[in-house]
Amino acid sequence: xxxxxPESLPALSINGLGHRFGAxxxxxxxxxxxxxxxxxxxxxxNGAGKTTLFSVVTRLYNNQSGVISVxxxxxxxxxxxxxxxLGVVFQSRTLDPDLTxxxxxxxxxxxxxxxxxAVRARIEHLLIRAGLGEKIDDKVRIxxxxxxxxxxIARALVHAPRLLLLDEPTVGLDLxxxxxxxxxxxxxxxxxxxxxxxxxHIFEEIAPEDAVYVLHEGNIVAAxxxxxxxxxxxxxxxxxxxxxxxxxx
Ligand SMILES: Nc1ncnc2c1ncn2[C@@H]1O[C@H](COP(=O)(O)OP(=O)(O)OP(=O)(O)O)[C@@H](O)[C@H]1O
Numbered sequence: 001x002x003x004x005x006p007e008s009l010p011a012l013s014i015n016g017l018g019h020r021f022g023a024x025x026x027x028x029x030x031x032x033x034x035x036x037x038x039x040x041x042x043x044x045x046n047g048a049g050k051t052t053l054f055s056v057v058t059r060l061y062n063n064q065s066g067v068i069s070v071x072x073x074x075x076x077x078x079x080x081x082x083x084x085x086l087g088v089v090f091q092s093r094t095l096d097p098d099l100t101x102x103x104x105x106x107x108x109x110x111x112x113x114x115x116x117x118a119v120r121a122r123i124e125h126l127l128i129r130a131g132l133g134e135k136i137d138d139k140v141r142i143x144x145x146x147x148x149x150x151x152x153i154a155r156a157l158v159h160a161p162r163l164l165l166l167d168e169p170t171v172g173l174d175l176x177x178x179x180x181x182x183x184x185x186x187x188x189x190x191x192x193x194x195x196x197x198x199x200x201h202i203f204e205e206i207a208p209e210d211a212v213y214v215l216h217e218g219n220i221v222a223a224x225x226x227x228x229x230x231x232x233x234x235x236x237x238x239x240x241x242x243x244x245x246x247x248x249x
Contacts, residue, residue, distance in 0.1 A: 009036065009071050009072040010033045010034060010035050010071075011034045011035065011036045011037075011038075011070065011071060011163040011195030012032075012033065012057070012068075012069075012163055012197060013033050013067075013068070014031055014032050014057070014066065014067075014068050015066055015068075016031060016065060016066035017029065017053070017063055017065065017066035017067075017068060018030075018063075018064055018065040019049075019052050019056055019061065019063065019064050019065075021052075025218050026049045026052040027049045027052055027053060027056070029065065029066065030049075030218070030219065030220045031066075034163065034195050034196070034197050034211075035211075036071070036193070037194075037195055038189070038195055038196070038211060039185070039186060039189045039196045039198065039207075039210055039211075040196065040198070040210065040211045040213070041205070041206045041210050041226070042197060042198065042199040042200070042212075042213050042215055043200060043203075043212055043213065043214050044199070044201060044214065044215035045201055045216065046201070047217070048215040050167060050199040050215060051199075053215070054088065054090070054165055054167045057070075057075070057086070057165060058083070058086065058088050058165070059075065059079060062076075063075070063076070068082075069082065070083075070085045070163055071085050071162060071163070084159065084161070085161050085162050085163055086163050086165065087156030087157050087159070087161035087163070087164045087165070088156055088164075088165045088167075089149070089156050089164070089165070089166040089167065090167055091168045091169075091171060093148060093152070094152065095140045095148060095151060095152060095155070096140065097139065097140045097141040098140075098141060100136070100138060101132060101135050101136050101137070101138060101140060101151050102124075102136045104140060104151060105123045105126070105127070105151075105154060105155050105158050106119075106123060108155045108158050108159075109123065109158045109159065112158070114159060119158070122158065123154075123158060126157055126158065127151070127154050129154075130150040130184065132147060132150055132151060135147060135151075144177070145172055145173050145177065146173050146177030146180060146181065149169055149177070149181055150181070150184065153166075153169070153184065153185065157194075161194075162194060162195060163194070163195045163196075163197070164185070164188065164195070164197075165199075166196065166199065167199045168199055168200055169181055170200070170202065170205065178202075178205070185198065186207075203238045203241070206226045206237060207226065208227035209225055209227065210225065211223070211224070211225060212225065212229060212237070214229070214240075214244050214245070216244065221245065222240070222244050229241075
């Protein structure tokens, strides 16, 4: 058997993933891939199935059909290894507002079985890098929405995952905070080689060279770079998206 070297394995590979809520088919056997070290956008309107996909990949729900692997670790057969490679920022806020920023990250580290001086230093490093050096011992309750999001991204990186999933991370933020979050995640891809799956319905967050999967009503209705999808439609990504989702109705 030929074993692929780890760096050539995709960060995330999803094949034929289906999920139903009773009669409602939220994911209809979708396949997608996040290559290692790339920023990949999952573009879909409300109700497309983005959050369901994230819930399955993080094992909040078991996958009902299909195969998911994270850097070659099958999520069903080797869940601990797969999840150790995975950092997640959920759409809804999940920080404890009455703990400090540092305590929130230390709590997350403890859940991963991490404690001690090296982890404490990593937590400080991540927070300083996120521009939150002054806020480390503030309670989360007093942070702005943008700052809280940055804390959540730093927290998702505490256990040093190589794949980051973000579910509409800029929802509810103003333009400047939104741009700051997008830039900081792109910097993680560029400087640290982190692989990212970024779910959104905001076209401005997607760069022409990004790989994009368009999710609509539980199906991937198009895939390609943002530039190629725009070119095929003869216009912008927004127009391409409108055409694709109208066709699929
Ligand atoms: N727990 C649930 N029970 C029943 N149906 C659900 C449940 N969660 C999601 N759905 C349905 O599954 C479909 C996909 O929902 P999902 O939340 O994954 O979409 P989304 O793309 O994340 O949308 P949004 O941007 O609004 O969060 C929708 O039709 C939704 O109503």
